[in-house]
Amino acid sequence: MHDALHLVRTRRFMPIFVTQFLGAFNDNLFRTAMVMLVIYGIYGDAEQEATFSAIAGGLFILPFFLLSALSGQLADANDKAFIVRIVKTAEIAIMLVGAAGLLLHNIPLLLAALFAMGVHSTFFGPIKYAILPQHLERDEVLGGTGLVEAGTYIAILGGTILGGLLVLQRPDGSFHAEYAAVAVLVVAILGRFAGGLVPPAPPSDDAELPGLPTRGMDWHIIRASVTLVSGTLHVRRLYLAIVAISFFWAMGAVLAAQFPPLVKNGLSSDQTVATMFLAIFSVGVAIGSVLVNWLLKGEVSARYAPFSALFMGVFVLDLFRRVRHWPTHAGGLHDIQTFLTVPNSWMVVVDLLGVAIAGGMFVVPLYAFLTTTVPKSETARTIAANNIVNSGFMVAATLILTVAVQLGVTVADSLLIVAVGSMLAAWLGWKLHVACD
Template identity: 50%
Template sequence: MTTSTHILRRRRFLPLFVTQLFNAFNDNLYKTAMVLFVVYSIYNSEAEEAMFSAVASGVFIVPFFVLSALAGQLADMRDKARIIRIVKGCEIGIMLVGAAGLLIAWQDVECATGAGAACLTAPPPLLAQSAIPLLLAALFAMGVHSTFLGPIKYAILPQHLHSDEVLAGTGLVEAGTYLAILFGTILAGWIPVEVAAAVVVGIAVLGFITAQFVPPAPPQGDSNELDFPLLGPLGRSGHGKATKAAAFLPTLVADQLVSMFKLVRSTTHDRRVFLAIMAISFFWTIGAVLFIQFPPLAKNVLTASKEVASLFLVIFSVGVAIGSVSVNALLKGTVSARFSPLSVIVMALFVLAFYLVCRAWTPAPGDALMDVGQFMGQPLAIALLFCLLGIAVAGGMFVVPLYAFLTTFVPKTQTARTIAANNIVNSGAMVAGAVLAMGLSAAEVAIADQLLLSAAMCLVSSWLGKKLYDAEKAAPAG
């Protein structure tokens, strides 16, 4: 029996694994259904579609940057299993708001296009105008939800798994996450948006149920005070009057930035951990930019339907899952960045090949959009999907060992904070990537040409991976 199949049979891992599957599935079902519906049914401009895709990505990422310090401290100071249950309970309310936004937007579009049955219950004009704000508000709240869950899903592993099981557990969580992304993305592209609204609420309830079975994971240290500047000054502001809170605002912002800087700086005690965080950040910047580009690229460059856009995201998710599991087999359970530099160079080559195929693509005539069958009948379709799969497999092989660094080479009392520091740097890098993508769209740089940005960032990630491997070899044994 392999290590992976062994831990999947144990309560110390299985409930967490299933809860994370539901979380990743729901995140991506909601995000993808929302973005595809807006891109394909509301906007009709490549620039506007790319801008909305970038804004949606930024809205989801911002909470990671702002709240990761608090999330990491809570995860280290409180029972991680209890936090999981609280967060999953909140997800039910968040998804009710998101479902309402999807239904309002759907009814408004159906009525505008003359679908009679939907018009009978179409929302009034002011309510219809609130659809996109509701959608983005729920997306922001899901970002908050994932911010608090993020440090736990990796930090809890060394607490529940043996040392020789951590890499396998990390690979399973990463691979499972991407398989859940796969199914969530498939569903988002193929089911009607009104059905997606019901499904996201149901999955939130299932995730809350499975969270009840995660074994306790009490704090490993003695600290019981939160060092989070937003809580201190506001908590001491008398009766919490708005004027007093406003007076603290400049100080709060400065203190929050200092707190985040201190948290990130605390990771520099081990050069391997710090370099792993830097390399992961550039990887997720590349992933964020690619995900921003996929829907408008599919619609405007490849003249393909939303089902094809969903297929792109599916192929990407499958590839990362394959890479995540493959690298564990290659490394034989050893935590090492040995294959990371080469993996991301291969990823860059596949991105360039993907770009060249897009440039050579023959669009459909007129305003027609190809369905999956028509798309697969195109001469370059297989080459395009193969390039996309190669990007993802290489990316998965690059990133999984780096996450294992974050939980292996720090004390167990600091694992959640290390993951939180990683999330801060990751989210800052992804926001920067989203802003850059928005700027390129505003400057009217063709969406296909923006793929070159992702290829260039792969070179930076490879350099960081090489630095990490050098630090790994230089570290004392044991």
């Protein structure tokens, strides 16, 4: 990347990078193991499977909507490194519950741990971006953001692959996840160790953004959320960036929720193919994150956002077309080798990779924009406001998806929702480019 790899050799970047990496890895290790266990080992009905995937996605997102205002206030009012240590300690306790759910095949325990991991990510989310402009120089922030985003999706790739591989099938056909239960605990402990190495990041005293409340805690979550969002969105450039990012995450929520049931019921393939799809998506976003930083040469700009979103839509539409015309299969589910022998299967892979690369190119500069155009004293609350709006869009998208599935809309047809969203994201990206570049 453009003059950014030197950051991995510095303590001001590497510990937070590794902490974020392990957190994303564990999120996806647990979520993938849970989904694979439930979809392939517990449920046997397509509608139940699609509904479970949508509900699980919504449960993980809901804490971002409810608690982001508190997380942003805490991060701006306290040493961010101290918050990191508390959050990573909590992850160990959460994964004890999650491991029990995996061992016992207990869906309520699994969903409780998933919700708690959403709370964990809600409080860590503002810090991972807000700490960068505090520890990095301005011309390093885009590169650092790109590295964090690329690292996140490489971690998603690793966690996704491992989560899929550690859900094993016994000779009698049943599935078990003992190794996954051990793995989530080990990664949580490693994450706590890395978090302990993050250097201090005390509250900043620079000028505050007009419209946001002065630093302090408002524990009323509804009032705090409304105040935070209204105080941020009245600034046009922030409004456009946040809404554009929200469309991206809403589309991502629909895709991520539907990958396993899409693979099983739309493409007649097994969990190894579902894992491959999630892995391809993760690699693609990482590539896009690196590519856009190279194209922009460290400049924080939205100039590539509209084109990236349009390409996302084109690839999604082609994916929809290919899934709709996928040949019927009367035998068992395809494994990866068999799947790749089906006509046009490689074009499905290309479409997924294209969607992901375009997505990475779209979203990384927008996050860098959020953290570099506000005072350092407000970065965590700005990211928290972004997370509230993002989560609102994502919850709305998963609710729409759940209702659509209940009304008989197929998993393949749900891809059209993503295509429409990408067109709107392209328009918002263009408006932001015109307003700020």
